[in-house]
Amino acid sequence: MTPEETPKDSMPTPPPADKGSGETPPEKPNKSRPVKVYLIALFCVALLLLLVSFVMQQRNHSALQDLNDSISNNQAVADLQLENQRLQYELEERKNQEEDLQSQVEEKDKQVQAMEWLRQIEAAVRSSYSEAKTMIEAFEETGLEESLPTESTVEGAESPADAYRTIYAMFY
Structure with a gap:
């Protein structure tokens, strides 16, 4: 058999290229494809890092907010303690004033009783x-x-104490 006589099924022949069908012959692997995959992976990693950074920032913000609330509460407690001390001091002052007034009232009461005794002695x-x-x-x-x-x-009048001493001197 001559090469011209060989059957068509024994030898592979390339399919005829139809220029109007829109199919292109298979190309060899493109060198830019691994770069695209690498860029997409980097973009995904960058997004992941942004997400992690955002979550950490939110967590830090929450912790700072809790700390600020705690500081505010501590300041409020300190203010209340100072107010309590001030009120206790005022209460102590009022108690001292009350004791002073009570002793003055008792002294005035004794003076009134002594004056009544003097009046009755003078009448007697x-x-x-x-x-x-x-x-x-x-x-x-x-x-x-x-x-x-x-x-x-x-x-210009004689004091009650002097009047009593004068009367006492008359009898003793």
């Missing part, structure tokens, strides 16, 4: 010597003679 001196002496002794037992005012409320 005008009526009965023995009754006046008995009242002076009872007045001395109460210890109120020290509560008599040493200054007169009337200008």
Whole structure:
């Protein structure tokens, strides 16, 4: 058999290229394809890093917000403690003022009682010597003679303490 006589099925023949069909013959592998894959991988990694960075930033922001809230709460507690101390100091001052006022009231009450004793003694001196002496002794037992005012409320008049000493001197 001659090469011209060989059957068509024994020898492969390339298919006829049809220029109008739009098919292109297979090309050899393109060198730019691995670069495209590499760029896509880098882009994905960059997006992943951006996402991780965003999540970490949100976490840090949340932690800072919690810290700021804690600081604000601590400041509020400190302010309340200072206010509490100030109020306790004011309360102590008010208690001291109340005690001072109470002692002044007690002293004024003793003065009123002593003045009443003096009035009754002066009335007894005008009526009965023995009754006046008995009242002076009872007045001395109460210890109120020290509560008599040493200054007169009337200008130029004798003080109640001096008036009592004068009466006492008349009897003893």
